[in-house]
Amino acid sequence: MSVDASRLRLARAYLSRVAEPPAPALHRLISEVGPVEAADRVHRGDVPEPVARTTESRRNAFRPRDDLAAAAAIQARLLIPEDPDWPSWQFSSFIAAAAQGSEDAVPPLALWVRGDASLAGLVERAVSVVGSRSATPYGEVVATELGIGLAELGVTVVSGAAMGIDGAAHSGAIIGNGRTVAVVACGLDIPYPLDHLSLFRRIVTRGGLVISEYPPGVKPAKHRFLIRNRLIAALGGGTVVVEAGIRSGATNTAAHTRALGRPLMAVPGPVNSAMSVGCLALLRSGHAVPVGTAAQVIEASGRIGIDLSDTPEGPRKDTDGLEPHALRVHEALPERAGMSAEEVAIESGLPLSRVRGLLPALELAGLAQRGDEGWHRQRANR
């Protein structure tokens, strides 16, 4: 690593610690003077008032070398916007969203990353799958199956590694031999959620990534989950909400998704399930498209779409190909015994001449038979 690259990374590590994300004023300062100069100025306290307000409490409290060492100790690294595998394209949506007045629409200053894969490579074709922590068995089954299906179609599953839907989506992606990216809301050294430590290990060993904009040691907190959600929304080509109660954080990720102009999808569920109320609300508002399969997700996710999903087909019936009049004659026929052509005409309401023409056609199709007592239906042997 060159001295410059090393200074850049140290500066970004410091900036990543010094302001609580999102930090629009600090982000603007970095754009203007570059990260090294910005870090120096923040450290000296020589910054405009809005930057001072968001940095004064931490500017002397931490050393970036300690943070980088703490990350290295857990096999993590710092990914910075100057790196080639920074997902620039995905984060560029924040610019448009910020122009629309979305205050939180700020890309991260840097990302702490566990795993060797290229983040930009993984999210080239990616969908975010999110939902309630207190998911139902239905929701977990659907999230797992979506994860498997997306993985099998070569699409990376992005989620928040929470209990419930998030965990099921990540697990599904791993089951489907795909890659998955977990975006967490605390330092990578914080064991949260405790029940997902083995999931985090599997994500990393199976070619995925666990990422965070929070430096080592930062604890999970409600506002951090909400701020983190913008990154989940930004890294997927679209977001699927699988299950969401009326207060679920998933509806916040949905709002970020809309603000970023990405396709929003929701999985319908039983209308009398509290965990599907949030999805029903998204569907009723017209903001989300209903999806039930990975193919439908890909169809709805524009940019990553390859081809349209198949329309489901029901089982074929013997009478499927019949034109309406033939169907009426077939319907008029008794199962057993027999009926004259005249009786069939009266029953079906069709002219006798038409009935006389259709009965032999049905016989040829194996759907009618003439017996001693007249015409009756035949069960086709197929």
Next chain:
Amino acid sequence: MSVDASRLRLARAYLSRVAEPPAPALHRLISEVGPVEAADRVHRGDVPEPVARTTESRRNAFRPRDDLAAAAAIQARLLIPEDPDWPSWQFSSFIAAAAQGSEDAVPPLALWVRGDASLAGLVERAVSVVGSRSATPYGEVVATELGIGLAELGVTVVSGAAMGIDGAAHSGAIIGNGRTVAVVACGLDIPYPLDHLSLFRRIVTRGGLVISEYPPGVKPAKHRFLIRNRLIAALGGGTVVVEAGIRSGATNTAAHTRALGRPLMAVPGPVNSAMSVGCLALLRSGHAVPVGTAAQVIEASGRIGIDLSDTPEGPRKDTDGLEPHALRVHEALPERAGMSAEEVAIESGLPLSRVRGLLPALELAGLAQRGDEGWHRQRANR
């Protein structure tokens, strides 16, 4: 009954029998020459070719007086367009649909009716609730609850009296002390479906109606269910599909509803339930609005709407009213032990001065407490 009224009813009874509905050519002839003259001409065989084709097989096979007597024997009557309780407004939609090229868009020539209520009165505020015969327990629960809810809001429930969703919707309306209209696809004397005979009795004794455009003796047949569906679609101010497999007749009623320009609604269900596949397809096509409650049905059914349904609200939390910075300070506080204001500033990333202002505010709100070891969170006593 005057002689003229009696002749009119006899003519309509004859016409109702002589052609299998829908009979657009016969309908046009009646519009031109009136029902009495039209009946005479059909009987004589003195009609244009398209009318002859649809009437020749039955024109000498039946006597309308027998049909009226058979109806009277089961406490049924013949309702004709010339009667004041004919639902003219509802059926007028067929004219517009026919102009759009919908071949089946023909009103009935007459309706056989069991029950004393006025059909026009009952359907003044009505919604059609339909769905699969092989419904799941989930679908039956939702259909019953919609029936109850609509009844309680004074809305008549129209359906097809089939097993499954239809029966549950009718039953719900009765449970909710409302009125319900069953539109069947066979003669009113035909005991079909056999398991619903007591339901039919309850519908009639509780102020509802069982109606059919088919004269006594006509058997149920697949094409008749499909043709009947246009009347279900026409008599409701909108149609709700509760559950539908991919081949369900309910999707046919949905198509009629759209052709008539009426609002179409679908109840979402589990995406892995075969009985919700049809509803998901309707929702994905954008043709149907998702609904889960009677209030949402009424909101979506334009014409019959009174007011908007309530947006569901989640439970209130102690921290609900807090502005974002106060929430961040609250989140930074430990549950037990204590933290200095400086530590809270670092943890929350907010300026110390701001933290010093917010901590007492949180204390006043009963959400923070200052102890010997510093600040910690307080569980609000409410």
